[in-house]
Amino acid sequence: MTGTLAALGVGLAVIGAGVGIGMVGGKAMDAIARQPEASGDIRSAMIIMGALVEGAALIAIILLGFIIK
Amino acid sequence: MISRLLTALFIICFSVSSSIAQAEHDHSHDHNHGDHAHGDAHAPYDPAGTAIHHISDGNVYTILEAIHVPLPMILYAPDKGWDFFLSNKFDVGHHENGAKAYNGYVLYHGSVHRVMDASFPNQGMVNLDDTGHGAFVKDSVEVNGKKVEKTFVMYQGNKLALDERSTLDGGLLGGGITSFYDLSITKNVLSMIIVALFLLWIFIKMANAYKARPDRAPNGVQGFLEPLFLFIRDEVAIPFIGKYKYKKFLPLLMAIFFFILTLNLFGQIPFFGSVNVTGNLAVTMVLALVVFFVVNFSGNAHYWGHIFWMPGVPTFVKPILAAVEVLGLFIKPLTLMLRLAGNISAGHIAILSFVGLIFIFGESGANLQGSITGTFMSVPLSMFMMALELLVAFVQAFVFTLLTAAFIGSAVEEHH
Numbered sequence: 001m002t003g004t005l006a007a008l009g010v011g012l013a014v015i016g017a018g019v020g021i022g023m024v025g026g027k028a029m030d031a032i033a034r035q036p037e038a039s040g041d042i043r044s045a046m047i048i049m050g051a052l053v054e055g056a057a058l059i060a061i062i063l064l065g066f067i068i069k
Numbered sequence: 070m071i072s073r074l075l076t077a078l079f080i081i082c083f084s085v086s087s088s089i090a091q092a093e094h095d096h097s098h099d100h101n102h103g104d105h106a107h108g109d110a111h112a113p114y115d116p117a118g119t120a121i122h123h124i125s126d127g128n129v130y131t132i133l134e135a136i137h138v139p140l141p142m143i144l145y146a147p148d149k150g151w152d153f154f155l156s157n158k159f160d161v162g163h164h165e166n167g168a169k170a171y172n173g174y175v176l177y178h179g180s181v182h183r184v185m186d187a188s189f190p191n192q193g194m195v196n197l198d199d200t201g202h203g204a205f206v207k208d209s210v211e212v213n214g215k216k217v218e219k220t221f222v223m224y225q226g227n228k229l230a231l232d233e234r235s236t237l238d239g240g241l242l243g244g245g246i247t248s249f250y251d252l253s254i255t256k257n258v259l260s261m262i263i264v265a266l267f268l269l270w271i272f273i274k275m276a277n278a279y280k281a282r283p284d285r286a287p288n289g290v291q292g293f294l295e296p297l298f299l300f301i302r303d304e305v306a307i308p309f310i311g312k313y314k315y316k317k318f319l320p321l322l323m324a325i326f327f328f329i330l331t332l333n334l335f336g337q338i339p340f341f342g343s344v345n346v347t348g349n350l351a352v353t354m355v356l357a358l359v360v361f362f363v364v365n366f367s368g369n370a371h372y373w374g375h376i377f378w379m380p381g382v383p384t385f386v387k388p389i390l391a392a393v394e395v396l397g398l399f400i401k402p403l404t405l406m407l408r409l410a411g412n413i414s415a416g417h418i419a420i421l422s423f424v425g426l427i428f429i430f431g432e433s434g435a436n437l438q439g440s441i442t443g444t445f446m447s448v449p450l451s452m453f454m455m456a457l458e459l460l461v462a463f464v465q466a467f468v469f470t471l472l473t474a475a476f477i478g479s480a481v482e483e484h485h
Contacts, residue, residue: 051412051468058411059404 009064017057024049114433116425124345124417126255127179129156129165133340137161140259142181144174146249149191156181156253158194166203170195174249175222175231177205182231183249184222189229198223257352260344264331301326305471309478318477321363325356326470333413333462337455348414350406357406360473365398368480401476405469412465416458423450
């Protein structure tokens with residue numbers, strides 16, 4: 001893949017990651033606002049979900065940036 | 070009040086000095102070559118190349134950018150046979166380039182290459198030419214009609230091509246089978262051995278402490294490891310695998326979690342050779358393979374039935390689902406491998422880019438004003454990235470373990 005096309009793909013992947021993690025964070029904040037005493041559970045679940053969503057974006061970045069030539 | 074001020078001052082001095090120590094190395098490197106009158110008499114700073122170099126594996130372990138610890142080289146060439154020697158035979162200098170060649174092998178940017186030219190002696194030690202910037206030069210050549218930058222070694226006035234080590238990626242990452250196989254103890258292998266021995270020592274010590282004083286409150290290193298151990302057991306192993314079957318798989322989960330966590334943290338220590346073990350696709354691939362074999366060998370009839378003949382769906386969908394599920398068997402460990410490698414490598418590249426800001430602003434040592442500006446910009450950014458990397462180290466080890474437990478749980482689940 002030429003440089004520009006790969007860079008475009010990486011940018012799109014990062015947009016996906018941003019939207020996904022933003023939604024996870026937003027819903028987590030809604031949930032904490034509704035039930036403050038569950039904030040510990042919600043916080044750990046939010047971090048785990050964030051890692052999984054970010055994993056998908058990073059897989060795309062690795063494949064585009066370093067593997068597909 | 071005074072102690073808080075002193076702590077803050079200490080932290081700032083430490084981070085500034087760690088950035089400057091790296092800058093010092095390249096500064097002194099510039100002054101060693103006398104022709105530094107013009108700004109770019111020396112090669113301009115290459116941030117991408119430096120970042121890739123620092124996250125790659127190498128055959129010499131450089132501590133504090135100055136001490137090159139030699140590592141055992143174990144090389145096999147089909148036409149020549151085995152070669153065993155220590156990598157200090159390469160006379161390692163700046164940029165981890167070797168000034169000498171041994172048995173036809175040279176060291177370029179920390180990795181071993183072979184010179185396949187007929188005019189190059191393939192026995193014994195030879196001195197390479199010194200062009201003033203070392204023995205290696207870059208030149209563009211035509212490959213398949215495209216101009217590619219390749220590196221050559223200068224020997225007796227001739228430019229000789231370099232052959233890289235064989236890799237088993239089938240050309241995916243630009244590698245392939247070449248003229249020799251590198252089976253040496255590299256930086257990553259040595260780090261994994263060190264970390265494995267360290268974990269062995271810590272956990273045996275902890276187990277003996279529990280045996281010697283049963284039913285007592287934990288103290289010492291137990292106080293740090295016991296909450297982590299209980300967290301993995303109570304929040305990951307038991308909920309996912311079930312409270313009757315988790316004991317069989319607990320050693321594997323603990324080993325995966327603590328190995329990955331310690332390797333992640335080891336890669337974050339600033340001067341220790343900047344090893345990037347878990348960011349290496351080969352290492353994470355082996356971890357993912359272990360998970361793959363454990364999950365599939367402990368799958369029961371219920372598990373395999375769900376993969377090949379999923380109950381509860383119309384019959385015409387079942388073959389399609391079977392194909393998708395078989396693909397999923399391979400994709401799930403593949404995502405484990407790519408997720409861990411990507412997160413850790415991305416963090417290292419970010420930190421290296423921020424430190425590289427110093428060189429970009431200082432124009433590789435030409436502009437002192439620029440260097441100082443670069444330092445003041447890069448130090449807070451690097452500190453922030455390192456804090457984030459600490460979090461990422463824990464979270465990625467935890468997510469790998471969680472997903473392993475989830476896959477094992479789905480493999481040993483009983484029908485209900």
